[in-house]
Amino acid sequence: MTHQPQQLPADHPPVKSGGIGVLLVNLGTPDAPDAPSVKRYLAEFLSDRRVVEIPPIAWQPILRGIILNTRPKKSAHAYSQVWSEEGSPLMAITRRQSAALQDLLGERVRVDFAMRYGNPAIGDRLQAMMDAGCERILLAPLYPQYSAATTATVVDEASRKLAAMRWQPSLRTLPPYHDDPAYIDALAKDLGRQVDALDFVPEVLLLSFHGMPERTLHLGDPYHCHCQKTARLLEAAMARPGLRFVTTFQSRFGRARWLEPATDVTLEAEARAGTRRIAVATPGFSADCLETLEEIALQGRDQFIEAGGENFAALSCLNDGDAGMAMLERLVRRELSGWI
Numbered sequence: 375m376t377h378q379p380q381q382l383p384a385d386h387p388p389v390k391s392g393g394i395g396v397l398l399v400n401l402g403t404p405d406a407p408d409a410p411s412v413k414r415y416l417a418e419f420l421s422d423r424r425v426v427e428i429p430p431i432a433w434q435p436i437l438r439g440i441i442l443n444t445r446p447k448k449s450a451h452a453y454s455q456v457w458s459e460e461g462s463p464l465m466a467i468t469r470r471q472s473a474a475l476q477d478l479l480g481e482r483v484r485v486d487f488a489m490r491y492g493n494p495a496i497g498d499r500l501q502a503m504m505d506a507g508c509e510r511i512l513l514a515p516l517y518p519q520y521s522a523a524t525t526a527t528v529v530d531e532a533s534r535k536l537a538a539m540r541w542q543p544s545l546r547t548l549p550p551y552h553d554d555p556a557y558i559d560a561l562a563k564d565l566g567r568q569v570d571a572l573d574f575v576p577e578v579l580l581l582s583f584h585g586m587p588e589r590t591l592h593l594g595d596p597y598h599c600h601c602q603k604t605a606r607l608l609e610a611a612m613a614r615p616g617l618r619f620v621t622t623f624q625s626r627f628g629r630a631r632w633l634e635p636a637t638d639v640t641l642e643a644e645a646r647a648g649t650r651r652i653a654v655a656t657p658g659f660s661a662d663c664l665e666t667l668e669e670i671a672l673q674g675r676d677q678f679i680e681a682g683g684e685n686f687a688a689l690s691c692l693n694d695g696d697a698g699m700a701m702l703e704r705l706v707r708r709e710l711s712g713w714i
């Protein structure tokens with residue numbers, strides 16, 4: 375049997391052109407700092423079974439009946455305190471990171487960003503990349519420390535999109551980088567610079583990571599270990615013998631026991647025990663967001679000062695600064711090897 379060359383039918387989708395894409399992904403944020411927008415966002419986020427590991431039959435009545443009727447108003451108020459002219463800080467910073475990485479990588483690679491919850495959606499941005507001719511895509515969840523509630527759910531969502539495709543792109547995922555020298559060095563350099571620029575000399579550098587239910591640690595999630603390792607390597611890399619490092623977990627949610635020690639409890643305990651000058655860093659967040667700008671910089675300051683502290687500083691995340699972008703370029707180029 376011979377094969378006759380065939381014309382593509384008129385309705386055949388465009389043939390891809392071998393392009394390469396990098397999709398940065400962060401958590402997501404409401405579209406506006408008002409209760410209806412926050413409610414929509416929380417409904418999606420907190421219905422993710424990777425985030426709340428309670429069977430839906432038990433959890434959905436609590437979520438729909440209680441949480442979504444009480445939390446959105448409170449959270450909207452918190453969001454309104456950090457909202458900027460460019461919108462949500464998490465969105466604005468992630469957009470800038472994407473643009474900066476595009477400049478660093480040049481035209482051979484198409485860089486874009488998406489959010490796991492809300493907009494821009496992962497599925498839509500993956501489709502846009504493919505429509506632009508990308509056949510190879512690096513999916514980069516911007517979480518240094520792996521957890522099922524963050525990293526894995528990004529891969530799940532991208533996989534759901536791919537599951538519906540006839541012609542899939544090749545997909546790579548950025549591994550967690552909690553102990554990568556590029557990340558540790560970027561943090562040490564950036565935090566060192568920020569500490570030196572303060573108008574006081576801190577006695578303590580508190581490293582506050584986002585919390586997780588303690589149960590996830592016993593179920594085998596490496597998140598807690600990743601945070602501890604980052605903290606240990608960062609302390610060694612910063613090499614500041616006069617500074618005491620303390621690791622804590624913030625943003626407790628719900629009734630279950632969360633990883634400890636808790637950031638808010640520790641801030642108060644430090645002040646009561648006589649610490650007068652403290653700086654707080656949030657190395658697990660790639661971009662400043664509600665949890666750093668409101669929970670730490672506003673609430674954390676009040677907690678520390680009201681308990682007797684005198685000087686408090688919330689240090690910035692790596693964001694789209696030089697140290698952070700050079701790190702991201704290094705991590706991404708390594709994963710693209712063989713492709714570019």
Ligand SMILES: C=CC1=C(C)c2cc3[nH]c(cc4nc(cc5[nH]c(cc1n2)c(C)c5CCC(=O)O)C(CCC(=O)O)=C4C)c(C)c3C=C
Nearest residue numbers: 401402403404425449464521523584586627658663664665
């Ligand atoms: C950096 C890693 C993060 C982990 C791990 C994480 C786990 C986690 N979070 C919640 C519940 C909430 N988190 C919220 C905000 C929020 N969380 C992260 C990151 C991690 N979460 C970020 C970057 C943000 C900020 C988003 C922004 O718009 O700026 C919120 C929403 C705000 C609020 O109402 O308090 C909730 C809720 C759980 C349950 C969880 C682990 C299972």
Ligand SMILES: [Fe+2]
Nearest residue numbers: 401584625665
């Ligand atoms: Fe969170």
Ligand SMILES: [Fe+2]
Nearest residue numbers: 625664665669
């Ligand atoms: Fe919070």
